Amino acid sequence: MVKKEGRMATIEISCVEVWREISNYLDEEISPELRERMEAHFKTCAHCTAVLDGTRNVVGLVGDGRVFQMPDGFSKRLYKKLQNLP
Amino acid sequence: MTQSQLQTNEAALIKSVCSGEREAFYELVRPYERMIYATAISVVKNPADAEEVAQEAVLKAFSHLSSFRAEAKFSTWLVQITYNEARMRVKKARPHLYESIDDQQQNEEGDFWPKDYADWRPIPSELLEQNEIQQAVQDAINSLTPSYREVLVLRDVQHLSIKETSTILGISEPNVKTRLHRARLLLRDRLAPGIDGSWIKGQPYRKARAW
Secondary structure, three states: OOOOHHHOOOOOOOHHHHHHHHHHHHOOOOOHHHHHHHHHHHHHOHHHHHHHHHHHHHHHHHOOOOOOOOOOOHHHHHHHHHHOOO | OOHHHHHHHHHHHHHHHHOOOOHHHHHHHHHHHHHHHHHHHHHHOOHHHHHHHHHHHHHHHHHOHHHOOOOOOHHHHHHHHHHHHHHHHHHHHOOOOOOOHHHHHHHHOOOOOOOOOOOOOOOOHHHHOOHHHHHHHHHHHHOOOHHHHHHHHHHHHOOOOHHHHHHHHOOOHHHHHHHHHHHHHHHHHHHOOOOOOOOOOOOOOOOOOOO
């Protein structure tokens, strides 16, 4: 429900304000009052919900643990370096 | 193991290393190998350089272990050494490519407007097992500017706290939040399933733009 500023009177918080806080929302770094306003907004705004879901997916993808896997033999070579210290 | 048990255990290992038991150092570092590697690659980008940086950082940590202060977390200290080592290498190799923190500030002004609003349902876990998906995620992370990439890797790849990230990068906590926010939204734009259509085969992704 992205509308021009003047037509957003029925929504307590604007889309732009929601996007500004999406990351803090996911990290639970916002006040309960703001959380409540954002949740009310998500119920009625499919666009912001899509941005929220997508951002949550990104955090999940990046944090999955399979990204930036160490190359094969990394530990072995590191251990060897330590063993070879004078 | 709780955080305090872990710290007690690490303190004992550090004591052993400082009294000459070199083997104990490997035990101390082992749980953080991936963390060290991911930190290094988030700065230097290529696996071979990242491995060298990781090795250098671990050797440096070993030789400076006596200067480690117990009020800090060992993992934070280790990541900080790695990060400095990696940054130094990039500056040495490509000084013109490494944006200074000051250059970044102006880009953080103003609001971020998402590129599109297409619905993006949860990604099935099995999809992540595909090498091309992992590669796409890494490429997207690598496409971020250093100041965004570093915050994202520390927070979302390594799961460090806002406070730890702020300590390691030497930036304020509000700055960590702002950069993380930008980084996540930029990644969302870049990783939207429709970019190459390869995320969910047979289901064309339609961009939905509000304007």
